[in-house]
Amino acid sequence: MEGTKYTTKEAVLKRGQExxxxxxxxxxxxxxxxxGKGAVGSIIEESWFGYSINSESEPDFPEAGVELKVTxxxxxxxxxxxxxxxxxxxxxxxxxEYDKTFKTSSFWHKCETMLLxxxxxxKDIPKxxxxxxxxxxxxxPMEDLVIIERDWNIIMKKVHDGQAHLISEGDTMYLAACTKGANASSVRKQPFSDTMAKQRAYSLKSSYMTQILNQYIFGTATNERIITDWKQLQKQSFEDIIVDxxxxYFGRTQEQLKKQFSVEECSAKNLNEVLLAKMLGIKGKIAYTDEFKKACIVPKTIRVQQGGKIKESMSFPTxxxxxxxxxxxxxxxELYNYIAPTKFLFVIFHENDNGEYVFERVKFWNISNDDLDEVQRVWERTVKTIREGVVLDAKDGKVYNNxxxxxxxxVAHVRPHGKDGNDKLPLPxxxxxxxxxxxFNRTYICKQIKE
Structure with missing residues (x-):
């Protein structure tokens, strides 16, 4: 790649700020x-910094070792x-990429330092x-870098195992391998399998970028951290630390945990959320901690009945x-970008013979590519039905739809998620x-939590 006239980090930053x-x-x-998409970044590259758009592995400012990212x-x-x-x-x-280390990887070579x-x-404002x-x-920062390096190793392990076609965005915490291509036919060879794998790109999850924007660009983030000493992450994965x-507390009933943490007056609605925070030693909500927000980890309490069944399906936003x-x-x-990069923390309570719910275990989980394909089929049929006109059939005081x-x-389905029958939105x-x-179907979730 040809150089630019901005040969130092200081020069790149000064020009960016101008x-x-x-x-x-x-x-x-x-x-x-x-x-179309990407126009803003292209304008800054071509018209402001004066270099031609490229897809080379070198940083945009090779002499300075800086990659330009407009976000x-x-x-x-x-x-x-x-x-x-x-x-x-x-x-x-x-x-x-498979025979490199993290520090010799194309990601690190290109993105070690970025001009953000x-x-x-x-909305409704011209570009x-x-x-x-x-x-x-x-x-x-080091506390993020140790997690990002582990993410890179998770991606590369699938490549080494001949499973590049099974890579999923939800496999990792901050650094993801997102699909990249015009359509599903954008595929690449992988070294240890004859199966063609989807073309993917290293990417920083939108949840991670939200925290970077708030913390480093606008200086407004003050999220509580679960792991205060990042050196712990050099020895154990984040998931293993949480489980440890x-x-x-495994094996204790909700009542025992309530007494232990003096939360007897806590409402049933957010009881398990409060208990989980107490067990992890944090003051606020676990979903609002630095690591959970950056990694797009969603905690979900699952109550397993005595017969091994789950009473409720798992809902997504309306x-x-x-x-x-x-x-x-x-x-x-919206559905893909909610499910694909998300890692769920299943907090599993099991009903004992006395009808009490016992904290059994936790499990980190993300959806597989095959199951994501099935969700896509449900999404496609939903979109098609709404476009063509939902059939509403009133019968016996209830309204049914197609x-x-x-x-x-x-795997998945669609059903109501309002306060009551009067909580409505307009159709097209x-x-x-x-x-x-x-x-997510309750039978599907039940299958996923089995060890």
Whole structure:
């Protein structure tokens, strides 16, 4: 790759900061603003820094050892900042990457130091009005780096085992291997199997980027950490540390745990959440800790009845019918981007002979590629049904619909998720319908928690 005139980290940062506050329409010299996804980054590369867009393995500023990454964020209703998307780094060449170490990997060579330039993505505002608002040089803090290196090793182990085709974003904590290609036919050879594997790229999860934005760019993150000494992570994985912290409490009933931690007055609704935090020695909610937020780990309590069955299916956030009907690509959908990168922490309570629920164990879990394909099928049928017009059939005081039912799939289905029958949202044709969401089948979850 040819060099640029920005040969030091200081020069790269200075030039990046000079772009702050300038509308992109005033920077764009090549007409990139009218192109599709990635246009903002391309404008900064070509028109601001003056180098041609490339997909080479070298950092964008080779002499300075700096990679340029332009990252969008969104402000929520309460002003909170979250990353709009994952940060895609570079394509993984399975045939070359497998015999490297983390420190000689293409990811580390390219992204050891990054110039992060952020901008707020605003709905219904032309791209040309967007402005870079921050620019910083970013290097991974040690407490994150030990986890990222372990993530890289997890990805490479699947390559070594001839299982590159089984790699999933949920396998890892912060560094993921996301699919990268125009469609499902974008595949690559792998070294230890004849099975073609999906083309994937190293990426930093959107959950991780949200924390980076808040902590290092805007300086607003103050999340509690579960592991206060990062050197622990050099000896054990994060998951093993959590299990070890919780193991002394296995076998105790909810009532025993309530007394031990003096939370007898705690409401049933969030009891297990409070108990879990107490067991891990944190003051706030476990879902709000630094590690859980960065890694997109979702804790879910599962109550197993005496017969080994689970009473309830597992719900996901309510979907907007109109918004869902406009989704066209599975891997760009809200459902995919919720399930695929997520690692769940199943907190398992088992009912004993006295009808008491006993804290049995915990399990970290993420969905397999095959099961994700099945969820895609349910998603596709749901989108198609909503576009064509949901059939609503009133019978015996209830309203039935033709969205995918639990009996139609071994993995997932759609059913109501509102406060009551009057909690509704509009369909694309203007009719109102009780709020719905995707669910994992209870039989599917029961199968996943078996050791």
């Amino acid at each position: 772009a702050i506050g300038i509308p992109l329409k005033d920077i764009d010299k090549t007409g990139r603003i009218s192109t 969008p964020y969104i402000r929520g209703k309460k002003g909170e900042i979250r990353a709009k998307e994952r940060l895609v780094c570079n394509i993984i060449n399975y045939m070359e 330039m952020s901008y707020e993505h605003k 040309g009005e967007f402005k870079i608002d921050k620019a910083i040089l970013f290097s991974f 912290k919780l193991r002394p 979907f907007d019918f109109i918004k869902l009907s406009k989704e066209t690509e599975w891997e760009e959908s 969205l995918p039912k639990q009996a139609e799939s071994p 044709d203007g009719r109102m319908m009780t709020k719905q969401c995707f669910w």
